[in-house]
Amino acid sequence: xxxxxxxxxxxxxxxxxxxxxxxxxxxxxxxxxxxxxxxxxxxxxxxxxxxxxxxxxxxxxxxxxxxxxxxxxxxxxxxxxxxxxxxxxxxxxxxxxxxxxxxxxxxxxxxxxxxxxxxxxxxxxxxxxxxxxxxxxxxxxxxxxxxxxxxxxxxxxxxxxxxxxxxxxxxxxxxxxxxxxxxxxxxxxxxxxxxxxxxxxxxxxxxxxxxxxxxxxxxxxxxxxxxxxxxxxxxxxxxxxxxxxxxxxxxxxxxxxxxxxxxxxxxxxxxxxxxxxxxxxxxxxxxxxxxxxxxxxxxxxxxxxxxxxxxxxxxxxxxxxxxxxxxxx
Amino acid sequence: xxxxxxxxxxxxxxxxxxxxxxxxxxxxxxxxxxxxxxxxxxxxxxxxxxxxxxxxxxxxxxxxxxxxxxxxxxxxxxxxxxxxxxxxxxxxxxxxxxxxxxxxxxxxxxxxxxxxxxxxxxxxxxxxxxxxxxxxxxxxxxxxxxxxxxxxxxxxxxxxxxxxxxxxxxxxxxxxxxxxxxxxxxxxxxxxxxxxxxxxxxxxxxxxxxxxxxxxxxxxxxxxxxxxxxxxxxxxxxxxxxxxxxxxxxxxxxxxxxxxxxxxxxxxxxxxxxxxxxxxxxxxx
Numbered sequence: 001x002x003x004x005x006x007x008x009x010x011x012x013x014x015x016x017x018x019x020x021x022x023x024x025x026x027x028x029x030x031x032x033x034x035x036x037x038x039x040x041x042x043x044x045x046x047x048x049x050x051x052x053x054x055x056x057x058x059x060x061x062x063x064x065x066x067x068x069x070x071x072x073x074x075x076x077x078x079x080x081x082x083x084x085x086x087x088x089x090x091x092x093x094x095x096x097x098x099x100x101x102x103x104x105x106x107x108x109x110x111x112x113x114x115x116x117x118x119x120x121x122x123x124x125x126x127x128x129x130x131x132x133x134x135x136x137x138x139x140x141x142x143x144x145x146x147x148x149x150x151x152x153x154x155x156x157x158x159x160x161x162x163x164x165x166x167x168x169x170x171x172x173x174x175x176x177x178x179x180x181x182x183x184x185x186x187x188x189x190x191x192x193x194x195x196x197x198x199x200x201x202x203x204x205x206x207x208x209x210x211x212x213x214x215x216x217x218x219x220x221x222x223x224x225x226x227x228x229x230x231x232x233x234x235x236x237x238x239x240x241x242x243x244x245x246x247x248x249x250x251x252x253x254x255x256x257x258x259x260x261x262x263x264x265x266x267x268x269x270x271x272x273x274x275x276x277x278x279x280x281x282x283x284x285x286x287x288x289x290x291x292x293x294x295x296x297x298x299x300x301x302x303x304x305x306x307x308x309x310x311x312x313x314x315x316x317x318x319x320x321x322x323x324x325x326x327x328x329x
Numbered sequence: 330x331x332x333x334x335x336x337x338x339x340x341x342x343x344x345x346x347x348x349x350x351x352x353x354x355x356x357x358x359x360x361x362x363x364x365x366x367x368x369x370x371x372x373x374x375x376x377x378x379x380x381x382x383x384x385x386x387x388x389x390x391x392x393x394x395x396x397x398x399x400x401x402x403x404x405x406x407x408x409x410x411x412x413x414x415x416x417x418x419x420x421x422x423x424x425x426x427x428x429x430x431x432x433x434x435x436x437x438x439x440x441x442x443x444x445x446x447x448x449x450x451x452x453x454x455x456x457x458x459x460x461x462x463x464x465x466x467x468x469x470x471x472x473x474x475x476x477x478x479x480x481x482x483x484x485x486x487x488x489x490x491x492x493x494x495x496x497x498x499x500x501x502x503x504x505x506x507x508x509x510x511x512x513x514x515x516x517x518x519x520x521x522x523x524x525x526x527x528x529x530x531x532x533x534x535x536x537x538x539x540x541x542x543x544x545x546x547x548x549x550x551x552x553x554x555x556x557x558x559x560x561x562x563x564x565x566x567x568x569x570x571x572x573x574x575x576x577x578x579x580x581x582x583x584x585x586x587x588x589x590x591x592x593x594x595x596x597x598x599x600x601x602x603x604x605x606x607x608x609x610x611x612x613x614x
């Protein structure tokens with residue numbers, strides 16, 4: 001399924017390039033061009049936006065690292081349709097993906113995309129922001145998101161050029177939110193209200209969740225990983241300490257940042273909680289024993305290897321961040 | 330957008346300013362090609378251009394065994410790259426007085442210079458650094474007689490979501506200046522020295538990162554002077570420090586002289602001074 005989706009996006013991308021070959025158009029200009037409906041048709045056929053509840057749709061990202069082959073489409077994205085307007089949760093890992101999403105929404109609803117909500121700073125969730133700016137959406141994020149993007153944006157643009165290639169990077173900009181969430185914020189889409197909640201440092205220091213009370217669907221961003229190893233870029237203790245509060249959200253289902261969509265709630269938290277507890281236990285023992293960081297990270301959490309996709313890509317990095325944090329306990 | 334003048338107002342250290350001026354053009358230059366990933370060869374070219382600015386035309390002896398450097402071949406987290414420096418004074422003509430740590434591709438490549446106290450017995454120093462890209466890490470030891478000895482190791486860092494930035498900025502500011510000292514007794518035999526691990530809470534922002542919206546540099550804020558001594562007798566001190574990781578962390582062996590307290594003073598680029606001291610723990614000697 002994942003491979004099929006990735007390839008189909010690739011096909012639509014080639015169509016896109018062909019359609020505008022004579023105008024040297026930048027990806028950011030796409031939505032204003034007359035060919036948009038044709039593009040929408042092309043994308044809408046291929047970009048699988050699945051209905052998971054009344055007025056709630058989700059795209060399932062592949063469990064891979066971002067690459068040219070998967071068009072950066074590795075994180076789950078979601079759309080909530082109200083009677084007046086549409087809100088989108090995360091913009092994806094490229095403009096190709098973001099434009100495919102916008103086209104798919106256009107096929108489904110004529111209502112304006114009023115809000116793009118960024119759940120956090122990582123490129124697979126924000127690289128498509130420019131496409132949403134172009135269609136006039138207000139970009140919404142955690143109060144810490146602008147600061148985090150300020151410190152990281154240049155590295156993301158440089159580092160991902162190597163990883164996903166210059167062609168897919170074309171037109172990608174780091175665009176911070178203009179509507180910030182300090183603690184909680186409600187967004188009225190007409191007939192349904194989204195409840196946004198800013199969390200303390202966990203996956204990152206700018207994690208935001210979205211709760212659709214009409215269907216009791218929780219959009220957890222990367223505060224929830226299922227199947228694909230969680231990545232730690234904020235605070236292990238913060239994540240563990242807030243897991244109970246997260247579990248207490250009265251959701252019927254969750255759209256995790258990575259993993260199957262939708263998933264049962266709060267059972268979706270079980271595996272990642274176990275992983276973090278094992279990682280913390282192993283690291284704490286190493287610290288108590290006086291084992292240096294460089295040695296400790298080679299074995300910490302190793303018993304979890306068989307339980308996760310991308311374990312070898314991220315576990316040692318998680319262990320490194322965890323060691324530096326837990327040394328201060 | 331690519332032609333904005335570089336601003337250097339945040340470059341606190343004159344040395345850093347010089348190196349930044351040399352290097353920034355390479356890292357964040359105007360052509361797309363300038364964004365290409367560094368290689369061993371391009372890292373080495375940076376070093377060839379840079380070494381005269383740091384050491385003049387003095388001879389640098391390579392791989393003499395006087396100094397060794399170890400780091401992971403592939404750094405898992407570009408913000409926290411563990412590095413171990415070993416010095417073996419027996420292989421040099423006389424004592425080692427300092428070790429300079431260089432990270433070729435960082436905007437200010439001189440990460441830190443460590444002065445080693447006379448008779449302090451420091452032969453191994455571990456710390457953690459930020460590495461912006463694929464780069465050589467180099468340790469250059471200087472003897473009291475002025476000989477330079479270098480060792481190097483290549484590290485593949487950065488890429489993907491792993492960037493040399495502070496993870497939890499609110500926490501970093503709230504806890505700034507806290508210190509922790511761990512003392513490890515001599516291992517194995519009584520001939521092996523005891524170890525200290527000094528940890529300081531500080532965001533240690535190198536600056537030298539351009540805000541993608543404004544193109545201005547984010548202000549630097551890091552611990553630029555650190556001295557560790559026992560009863561006013563220097564063990565280890567550091568100057569520079571621009572590429573040392575958030576919450577600077579130093580672990581090193583040393584030879585205690587008497588039973589005096591371990592004293593630490595750190596000064597950051599805002600001029601804030603952090604001091605602390607701890608009794609020397611009994612080592613059983």
